[in-house]
Amino acid sequence: MAYWVSLIAMDISVVVLNWNGLELLKECFPVLVSSLQGYPENYEIIVVDNASTDGSIKYLAVNFPEARVLTMTENLGFAKALNVGIKNAKYSVILCLNNDVIVRDNFLEPLIRHLKNENVFAAGPKMLMAGGEALNFGRTTGSFKYGFFTRKIFDCPHPGNSLYASAGCMVFKKDKFLELGGFDEDMDIYWEDLDLCYRAWKRGWRTVYEPESVIYHKFHATNIRKCGLKGIDSLSGRNYSFFVIKNIDDKFLLFKHVLFLPLLIIISFISGRGHFASGVIGSFGRMDIFWKKRRAEKNHPAIFLDRKILKSSAI
8 A cells, every 4th residue: 555645745636548458457466556545635446348259348346446437439549548548537637547557556646746846747767577576668859860860768866857757657737738638549550659748748737757766567458469569660660650640740840750751761661670661661551641731840840859859858
């Protein structure tokens, strides 16, 4: 059971996405519920179930009747289902959590305290691989080199700005999330969390990394069953391309991206990431959608421009 000593807590809605994850729920959900016991403010747990057929809903009803289960009649995918859950949440702070995450006691308070800052949109924990101490996700920065947008994920001993937090476990402010339009449902999964936080950065709302908060992630436990490793790599390539076209306003950076994109595709094929390259190529057929999204983003004047975002998120 968690032992809460801080007065920084805020009312919070915990939103967990599930799809045929009965065994994951059995392992991870009791730990989550235990960690929330004694939480000093109001909280709720919402499980968005993507039309599971493995007994997940019955398991939750019998063992955790306090959880509010939103049952989808079909698998809506990642982004759309999470958006449904978040829109139905009662409280102003959201904890977005994968069903394959095992939390530590008192993981929540170090994250929430950052949201007291008006200019902070989101905060993310140190995410370790389940069963060990290897880093799965931590603080993030981004850069452009030869027209390629690259992300760096690393650990650091103290809190700091981060380019984005993982949707697998992040806390954020619901009002700002809704103002941003939520997770991009055309991206669905992979890069959707970076897209969300990057758009927040543009409006002057920071994302913070908090290493004092620690969780464990059973990496790809759900997605590998649904997409396979090749499918995951293809989705990553597709959404990489979508992200850049939708969000990068700096004309020189965008020009370099377009100029060197054929080289990225060739290098990906040569280096054994052909499915990533195929995803990039496949994105061209839907690029009109993301050019429209790009124009829509222009309706919100940017407080932080691209170069300042990349610099500020690294401070």
